[in-house]
Amino acid sequence: MALPSLIPKKQYLPLVSQLLDWFDTLARPLPWRLSRDPYAIWISEIMLQQTQVKTVIPYWMRWMKSLPDVNSLAAAPEDQVLKLWEGLGYYSRARNLQRAARKISARTDGCFPKSLADLLDLPGVGPYTAGAIASIAFDQPEPILDGNVIRVLTRLLALSGDPKTKAINQHLWTVAAALVEEADAASHCGTQRCARFNQALMELGAIVCTPKQPLCHLCPWLSLCAAQRLGQTQRFPETPPRPPTTPRFFATALLSYSGRFLLRRRTNADVNVGLWEFPNLETEPDANPINQLEDWLGLPPLNWVRKADLHHSITRYRMTQRILFAEANPDLRRLPSEWLWVAPNDLQHFALTGPHRRLVQRLRLDSILSPSQAALSPTPQQWHPPLT
DNA sequence: TTCCGGTCCG
DNA sequence: CGGACCGGAA
Numbered sequence A: 001m002a003l004p005s006l007i008p009k010k011q012y013l014p015l016v017s018q019l020l021d022w023f024d025t026l027a028r029p030l031p032w033r034l035s036r037d038p039y040a041i042w043i044s045e046i047m048l049q050q051t052q053v054k055t056v057i058p059y060w061m062r063w064m065k066s067l068p069d070v071n072s073l074a075a076a077p078e079d080q081v082l083k084l085w086e087g088l089g090y091y092s093r094a095r096n097l098q099r100a101a102r103k104i105s106a107r108t109d110g111c112f113p114k115s116l117a118d119l120l121d122l123p124g125v126g127p128y129t130a131g132a133i134a135s136i137a138f139d140q141p142e143p144i145l146d147g148n149v150i151r152v153l154t155r156l157l158a159l160s161g162d163p164k165t166k167a168i169n170q171h172l173w174t175v176a177a178a179l180v181e182e183a184d185a186a187s188h189c190g191t192q193r194c195a196r197f198n199q200a201l202m203e204l205g206a207i208v209c210t211p212k213q214p215l216c217h218l219c220p221w222l223s224l225c226a227a228q229r230l231g232q233t234q235r236f237p238e239t240p241p242r243p244p245t246t247p248r249f250f251a252t253a254l255l256s257y258s259g260r261f262l263l264r265r266r267t268n269a270d271v272n273v274g275l276w277e278f279p280n281l282e283t284e285p286d287a288n289p290i291n292q293l294e295d296w297l298g299l300p301p302l303n304w305v306r307k308a309d310l311h312h313s314i315t316r317y318r319m320t321q322r323i324l325f326a327e328a329n330p331d332l333r334r335l336p337s338e339w340l341w342v343a344p345n346d347l348q349h350f351a352l353t354g355p356h357r358r359l360v361q362r363l364r365l366d367s368i369l370s371p372s373q374a375a376l377s378p379t380p381q382q383w384h385p386p387l388t
Numbered sequence B: 001t002t003c004c005g006g007t008c009c010g
Numbered sequence C: 001c002g003g004a005c006c007g008g009a010a
Helices: A009-026 A038-048 A053-066 A070-075 A078-085 A092-105 A116-120 A127-136 A147-157 A166-185 A193-207 A226-230 A290-297 A344-349 A354-365 A371-376
Strands: A246-257 A260-265 A280-283 A305-314 A317-327 A339-342
Touching: A009 A166, A009 A193, A038 A053, A038 A092, A038 A127, A053 A078, A070 A092, A078 A092, A116 A127, A127 A193, A147 A166, A147 A193, A147 A226, A166 A193, A246 A290, A246 A354, A260 A344, A280 A290, A305 A354, A317 A354, A339 A344
Parallel strands: A246 A317
Antiparallel strands: A246 A260, A246 A280, A260 A339, A305 A317
16 A cells, blocks of 8 residues: 655655755764765764764764774674673674674775665665665665654654554655655755755754754754644654563672682673673572572572662663672683773773773772772783683 | 664564 | 664753
C-alpha cells in the first residue's frame, strides 16, 4: 500500500530554497564542516550517530589529531582506538571503524568508497551513514533519514503512525530522496547543494525542530508545516512508548595488592569487548555476592569492605553495582590471563567502561586510589597471574 | 527520572 | 524484525 504523496510538487522548490538560505545564515561552524575529506566526515558521522554535537567536538578533534587518515586508523593498536573512544559509548562502533579502515586501505584503487553500495559494505555503515557520506563528502543526491529528519518530516507532513514501521519509514525515505533531488537540481541555489541540504535538514531538527519544545518561530518552514497549521507539533513523531526497564545487580571487586588493583579486559563473551574493568559479576537481587566473587576469582576468604552502591542505566536495564574492597593475599591462584595489577596512576592508560571510569573518579575523591599511595609502594614488578 | 538514537545480531 | 548496545540532555 503506497501512501499518498503528501507534498504538492510545487512546494518542493520553496522547501529547498528556504531551508538552504536558512542554513547558509545560521549553520553552526562545526569543525568537520571545514573539511571535505571523506575520512573526517565519516568519523564525525559515526560519532554523531549516538552523541550530540557538543560532546562529539572534543572527541573528534582528538581523534583527527591522533589518527588523521584511513591508514593511520588501520594501523593503530586496538587499545588506542578504544582509548580515543572511551566515554562515547557503543564501543562496537569504534571497533567497526577500525575494521572498515582496514577494508578501505586494502582496496585496489586505494580510494575512499564513494558509491552508496560501496559505503554500505563497510562495517558500521548503514543506510543513514552511507547517505550522509555520499551527500556530505561527495555531494551526491542521496537521501538521509535519521532521528532529526524523521521528526522534521513527520511534523512537516503531520504524518501519523509509528515512523519505524516499514510503510511509513519507506515513505519518509522517499520524501527525503525527492527533497535532496530537488536540491540537486536547483542550480540557482549555489554549489554543494546536496551536502548543504542534508546537513540543513539535520541542523533544523537539532536546533529548531527539537523533540520537546520546538522553536517554531525560528523555522524556515513555518508557513509550510502541516503540524504547525494544526497546532500539533508536539504530537509528531508518533513513537510508541518504550518497554519498561528491568533491574539488574552486579558486584564489583576492588582487589588491592601492593598498592595496585586488579583489572580485567572484557572478552568476546562480554559486551564492551576490549574495554577494561574491575572484576565484575552479575548477581541475584538479594544474594550475598562475596562467595560467588571469591569462587570466580579463585580467592581464599578475604575481609571484604562494602564501599558503595552505584547506579547506572543502559538501554532498558537499571543497574545497581555493589563495590566491594579487599586486600588480596600474595598467594592468589587461578586468575585467568589478560588480567593485570594496575597502579592507580596507570588506570588512565586503560579504556574503562563507563561505570568503572566513574568509579575511579569517585574513589580518587575518596582517596582510596590516591596517587600518593602508589608513590609510596615499591617499584612495580610485573605480576603474571598463573593460568588456570 | 525519562527520553533519545543507527547498526548489528540472533 | 525485535532486542541489544551506551551516555547525555531535558
